[in-house]
Amino acid sequence: MSAPVTAAYGGHPDQFLELTLPAGDGPAPVAVVLHGGFWRAAHGVELARPLAADLAGAGWAAVAVEYRRVGSGGGWPATLEDVAAAFDALPDLPEAARLDLTEVAVVGHSAGGHLAAWAAGRGRLPDGAPGAGPRVRVTAAVLQAGVLDLVRAAEQRLGRGATQEFLGGEPGEVPDRYAGADPVRLLPTGADVLCVHGTGDDVVPLEQSERFAVAAGAAGDRVVVRPVPGGHLELIDPSGEQWAPAREWLGQRRAGRGGSTTLEP
Secondary structure, eight states, rough: OOOOEESSSSSSSSOOEEEEEEOOOOOOOEEEEOSSSTTTSSSGGGGTHHHHHHHTTTTTTTEEEEOOBTTTTOSSTTTHHHHHHHHHHGGSTTTTTGGEEEEEEEEEHHHHHHHHHHHHGGGGGTTSTTTTSSSEEEEOOEEOOOOOOHHHHHHTTTTTTTHHHTTTTTTTTSSSHHHHHHHHSSOOOOOEEEEEEEESSSSSSSHHHHHHHHHHHHOOOOOEEEEEEEHHHHHHHHSTTTTTTHHHHHHHHHHTTOOOSEEEE
C-alpha cells in the first residue's frame, strides 16, 4: 500500500483527510474512517489512522478524516459540514481514478459512529440543511459503539453532556438541530449497517446500538448488531478481536456478499 497522502477540503487547519491507497493500480472500494472523542477537540485523527492503515492493507482505499470539533471551531453545524465536505471532496482528489465511488463504506467509533450514521443518512436531509445534497453515497456503515440516538444520549448525559455541547442545548431547546443531526431521524438510508458494541462499554451503552438497529430495521434498512466482549476503546485496536467482526464484514462485502437485518447475541 502507499504512504498516506494528505488533502485539504477547506481552509481551517482541521479540515483535511488522509488517503492511503492499497497495492495495485486499479480502482479500489473506499472506506472512510471517522474518529470519535465525543465531538471534542481533545481527540483527533490519530485515533482513525490505525484502522485506516489496516483497511488499506486489506485492499480498501482508506480515508482518515479530521474535522472541526467542539473547542476548535466545531460543533453545530461546522462538524457536520466538515464531514459532508470530506466525502464530497473525494471525486475531486488527484487520486480519484483509484477510487471506486460506487462502493463507499464508512467506519466510525463513538461520536465518529454518530457521524458515520449521519453521513449514511445525508440524502434524507431537506434542502438547505447542513450536509444536504451529497455527491457521494454511502453504501455501507460500520458503527463502533456509536452515539446513534442523540435525544437518548442527551437524556443520559453521555460524555458529561457531550451531546448538549455538540448541538448547543437540550432537545427541547434546539429541536431543529437534533432533527438535522440525529441518525434515528434520517432512516431509511439504504446502506447496509453493522453495529459493533462492547458488552462492557460504560462510556456509550450497548442500548445505543440496539435502539438504532430496531429503528433502522423497522424502516427497512439491513442492520446487524454484533456485541463483542470488552469496553469502549478495544474496538479501534486493529490487532484486537473486537475489530475482527468489522474487518470480516467489510471483506464479505468486497466479495459480493453483505449483511441481513438481524440482532445477534
